[in-house]
Amino acid sequence: RKEVEQDPGPFNVPEGATVAFNCTYSNSASQSFFWYRQDCRKEPKLLMSVYSSGNEDGRFTAQLNRASQYISLLIRDSKLSDSATYLCVVNNKGRRALTFGSGTRLQVQP
């Protein structure tokens, strides 16, 4: 079983739609959580951190459920430029390296 699991998609949504991705992690020692964005054939870049209380950055909302060990990302009012792969990332206590999920591909269509 992978340490971080994501639905690979693709999620095909029209512009303006709201879309949500979930991710589950298996290691209960995971202590920090993030979403990264990766455009096609480009390097991953940090999108946002995920806090237990939930956090919002513009059209993006991230939430963490420690009891169920899952993380979510909600994108409102999707733009064409949101088309990318979204990587769920966790950090385990005592380790500096981040563990990446396989990513969920989003395609926003006009």
Add this chain to the structure above:
Amino acid sequence: GAGVSQTPSNKVTEKGKYVELRCDPISGHTALYWYRQSLGQGPEFLIYFQGTGAADDSGLPNDRFFAVRPEGSVSTLKIQRTERGDSAVYLCASSTLAGGTNTGELFFGEGSRLTVL
């Protein structure tokens, strides 16, 4: 440049050959990471350097893989006796000491695409 620089951007080699991949991190970043990414997968951790020392090499798949960072800046990933299964994009990332664990912000290079024929 201001970002993480990786060379070569593309490398095609034959099975059994030796390859070296280079990473030049962001100036002042003490932490350096190597990941590899296969098609349709997320980055897979290989090794992490803090300064000159390999603080965590638990992701190296076998003893054909080795990495160095002799002066605490540039790092080289070395792969001996390459196999077709080594074909992937090798990503290097750097961060400040507070990065990684705390802020989650690793700055990745564009990667070195390795193809083993």
